[in-house]
Amino acid sequence: MALSQAALTRKEEITTSFLQLMEEHIADLLSGRAEGRFSATEFARRLYIHPRHLTNTLRETTGRSPCDFMEQRILAEAQQMLRATELSIADIGYRFGYNDPTNFTKFFKGMAGITPLQYRKSQRETKI
Structure with a gap:
């Protein structure tokens, strides 16, 4: 039982460390201290584990x-x-490492179902 609890604790530690590192990285992206997004491989490297183990x-x-x-x-x-x-929209995309605004728009639409411009307009309409 002790081994199982230790394994669970280590998995929780990895998860917590990843989430903390991710938040720091997002802050670095937003402030311009980071030029590109980390991959899962980069997060794993910084956590001293294999990318597959992190995933x-x-x-x-x-x-x-x-x-x-x-x-x-x-x-x-x-x-x-x-x-x-x-x-x-291009500047927002650049903050997150999208050097081509088209790629940011594709990402945003894939995730939100609408383009960034449509989202911005819909938010302004709800304020009126």
Whole structure:
């Protein structure tokens, strides 16, 4: 039983460490201290574990992959920026490592179901 509890504790530690590192990375992206998004491989490297181990651990403890977490956080931050700032869609995309605004628009539409411009307009209409 002690081994099982230790394994669970280690998995929880990895999950917590990943989530903390991800939040720090999002903050670095938003502030311009990071030039590109980390891959699952980069997160794993910084946690001193194999990328497959990171992915398997997160799936086991949360049911989600590292990419799922990053995509959801980027979407949430992008939506906030579209609501609260006048930054161009391209500038918002650049903050998250999308060097081509078209790729950011494709990502956003795939996640939210509408383009960033449509989202921004819909948020302004609800304020009126």
